Structures are given as structure tokens and as C-alpha cells.
Amino acid sequence: MSAEPRITFYSRVGCHLCDDARAVVARVCADLGESFVEVDVDSDPDLEDRFGEEVPVTFVDGRQHDFWRVDEGRLRAALGA
Numbered sequence: 729m730s731a732e733p734r735i736t737f738y739s740r741v742g743c744h745l746c747d748d749a750r751a752v753v754a755r756v757c758a759d760l761g762e763s764f765v766e767v768d769v770d771s772d773p774d775l776e777d778r779f780g781e782e783v784p785v786t787f788v789d790g791r792q793h794d795f796w797r798v799d800e801g802r803l804r805a806a807l808g809a
Contacts (some may be wrong), residue, residue: 735764738785749784749798
């Protein structure tokens with residue numbers, strides 16, 4: 729498993745799109761030996777302002793990768809698989 733998570737997953741409680749996207753992110757990470765960190769946008773007013781209408785939002789290596797849905801193939805490609 730990589731030392732630093734390459735993926736940051738912004739979500740919120742009660743978000744069905746977040747649940748679906750989290751499952752994709754977790755599966756890809758498990759397959760590739762990667763890890764991810766999940767951040768609740770509602771825990772920080774700045775994050776809520778920035779991402780509140782787009783959750784879930786996925787960043788890879790510090791850059792926004794997806795929002796609303798995670799495309800498994802694109803995520804694998806971004807991680808070099």
C-alpha cells in the first residue's frame with residue numbers, strides 16, 4: 729500500500745452517489761494497493777461552499793478527477809493501472 733493516500737474522496741453523510749462512488753474507489757484501491765482518505769465536506773464551511781453541489785468529488789494526486797460519479801476505468805488509468 730502506498731505511504732500517502734493518492735486519492736482524496738470528498739463526500740457527505742446520507743449521499744447515495746457518495747456511497748456508490750466510495751465502493752468504486754475502495755475496490756480500485758484494494759486492487760492496486762492504493763489507499764484513500766475520505767473528507768466530509770460538511771465538516772468545513774469552505775469545503776461545503778466549494779464542493780457542496782458536486783459531491784462526491786474525487787482528487788487524484790492533488791488534482792480534481794471526478795465529481796458526482798467515479799468512472800472505474802478512468803480512475804485506474806489515473807493511478808497508472
